[in-house]
Each structure stands twice: as C-alpha cells, then as structure tokens.
Amino acid sequence: MEKILCEAIRAAKLAGQKIKELRENRGYKEYLKNGHELVTTADLISDNIIKTELSKAFPEHKFISEESTLENGFIIKEPTWIIDPIDGTVGYANDHYQVAISIAFAINDVVEVGVVHNPFLDETFYAVRGKGAFLNNKKIKVKPVNELKQCVIGTGFPHNKDNIDRIIETLRLILPKIRDIRRLGSPALDICWVACGRLQGFYEEKLFPWDVAAAKLIASEANAAVGHYSIENNSNLPSCLNCYSVIVSSPDIFEELKVILTAAI
Incomplete structure (x- = not known):
C-alpha cells in the first residue's frame, strides 16, 4: 500500500498544480451539468492527469470518477481508484481556497488508501487503513468533545x-x-x-x-x-x-x- 499511497499523493499534487495554474491564468471554461451543477474544463483536465499518472503505475486498475462514465457501476472487486478531480468546483470558480482533489484506492469493497489534497493551501490529508491519518506528514486525531x-x-x-x-x-x-x-x-x-x-x-x-x-x-x-x-x-x-x-x-x-x-x- 505504500506505493499506492505515494502514487496517489503524486497524482493529486500534479493535478493540483495544474488547476492552480489554470485558475491563475483564467485558462478554463464553465458550464452546467444536469442543468444545475457547475463543471469546469479544469475538472476534466484534472481528471485526465490523475488517470493518466495512475495508469502508468498501475495499468490494470479501474476507475470510478465524477467526470467520466462508470466502468462497472459501483462494484469494487478489482483494484479501483475513486476520484473527485475538483471537490468544491463552485468555490474553485469563485477564487475560494477550500478546494480539494480526492483520490481513494479500494479493492473488494474496502477503501485501503485515501488522499485529499488542497493545492491552494498546500495541505495533503492521507491515510492507509490501519495505519492512522496524517496531514502533511503529521499524525492527526479528532478533537475530544463531550457536548x-x-x-x-x-x-x-x-x-x-x-x-x-x-x-x-x-x-x-x-x-x-x-x-x-x-x-x-x-x-x-x-x-x-x-x-x-x-x-x-x-x-x-x-x-x-x-x-x-x-x-x-x-x-x-x-x-x-x-x-x-x-x-x-x-x-x-x-x-x-x-x-x-x-x-x-x-x-x-x-x-x-x-x-x-x-x-x-
């Protein structure tokens, strides 16, 4: 799983850098999906970068993504990547900073690795099942509250x-x-x-x-x-x-x- 994690972080950061550049240069277009959901060409570019990079490392793996046709619905028996190339598209298109790229790896209906990368704040959250959760290499825990x-x-x-x-x-x-x-x-x-x-x-x-x-x-x-x-x-x-x-x-x-x-x- 260490290689899975490293490749997921690498792909997320490459896609993150690209969507930052696109926004800085106003190099994307906006349109509506299903009549009410905002999508940008940056979403599609990010999706393509992530899939291309992960396919180089793991050519047999499958994908479930917000911006593409589902290959096998939501059946996850074989090694599968679940991708949101821009989570927070409305914020992205309005120059907000709370925008993320989300990449998960699953097999046999269980997510084994998760990466959520915010390129605008340079924050990368990640976890491998059973190994704890981290933010930029620092272990994280929930805040203890009782009310x-x-x-x-x-x-x-x-x-x-x-x-x-x-x-x-x-x-x-x-x-x-x-x-x-x-x-x-x-x-x-x-x-x-x-x-x-x-x-x-x-x-x-x-x-x-x-x-x-x-x-x-x-x-x-x-x-x-x-x-x-x-x-x-x-x-x-x-x-x-x-x-x-x-x-x-x-x-x-x-x-x-x-x-x-x-x-x-």
Missing part, C-alpha cells in the same frame, strides 16, 4: 434545491444546539477537518461516492465516528462508498448529533 454545544459543525447544500424546506428545517433544529456552523463547499475537506479537529462534526444528506471515499477513511483513521442518520441510506453501495445522510464526528457527540438530524427527516 454538542461545544462543537463547530460543518455541512453542505445540494446543487438541486428542490428539497430546500428539509435543509432549512435541519438547520433550524441543529443551530440552537451547537456552538456554530460552517459551510466550506468541499465535503471531502469538511470530513478531513473533522479528522484534524478544526470541526467536531459534519453532516450532509446526499453526496456522491467520490465525495466521501477517501475522506471517510481519513476520518476513521483519526478516530472519528462515521455513520448515517437515515434508514433510507443506499444499502446497494459498499459501506465505504455509502454517501447518503452521512455523519462524521468526534465519537462522544455522534449519537446526540444523530438524534437531531434524524428528527428533521
């Missing part, structure tokens, strides 16, 4: 706003119970921020496997509690890719947070 009112909680909102009433109801229930709330615009970074203690919890109702695959492993290896707050979460997905009604938090406030989120459903 929800001590906590800063992260969340995100979907591109499609059809379910806005439930989102607002969830916020109405949770805001009085916590210290504050944050919205970074990159769920992979939100989850990694729980892992390193900058946030004490994160929730979001509907994400995608590439949003969570690497970050959930990093958080778990940093001793975070990782789970779901809806019985409707998609059991057809492997656990490592289950992206519905996600909660990631410091362990001692997980159940309290889950009760509030479940009440909003």
